[in-house]
Amino acid sequence: EPEVTQTPSHQVTQMGQEVILRCVPISNHLYFYWYRQILGQKVEFLVSFYNNEISEKSEIFDDQFSVERPDGSNFTLKIRSTKLEDSAMYFCASKALETQYFGPGTRLLVL
Amino acid sequence: QKEVEQNSGPLSVPEGAIASLNCTYSDRGSQSFFWYRQYSGKSPELIMSIYSNGDKEDGRFTAQLNKASQYVSLLIRDSQPSDSATYLCAVKGNTGTASKLTFGTGTRLQVTL
16 A cells, blocks of 8 residues: 655754755655644644645744655655754655545654 | 644543544534544554544444534544554645645543453
8 A cells, every 4th residue: 555655764953954854755646745743742734735836834834944846756844944843743744635644754853 | 723622631441342532623614524543653544534414434433523513523433452542633624625634632542451
């Protein structure tokens, strides 16, 4: 059964550094999403992406964040200058019709 | 601010019993509703989706939707210890096909032996 994959599974970085989180959505899906979940809190929407552009973004998704689909298979989330409060699990999701399928997540720790 | 509310629990039920999980949402225009299961440290895994008023059954799971009351529920029959997890209610926004999911905080279910 096809699934969303994400790399790396864990990332530790220093405050102020740039990180890139990678996702490979399910191959025939057209809509892509990033969510995050701070430890002990709810899953929060960051951004949605369709037809090579952002469809919607949340207040969290400020100028420090960007997304890209560089090669038709990968979908990346870049955080330009990480802050301590960016420490969270980051989930990529993709969908074809109604249902969003989530990847296993990247646990980001900012020190 | 569109909200999805769930009782955080924990909800403790004995093995073999029925677990009942509830969710309310604030956006009356919402059309699509989902239940995800999340084990600790793992990603959300889809259990059920429901789009129309009434009940939808899939194996041991039944989702119920009442749009007039803005209420969604999930029943788990014959609860098993492996059902112990956090159950997330998610509501799709109505801004178009690409609409985001808004999640509740989740209800932690504990199935006891």
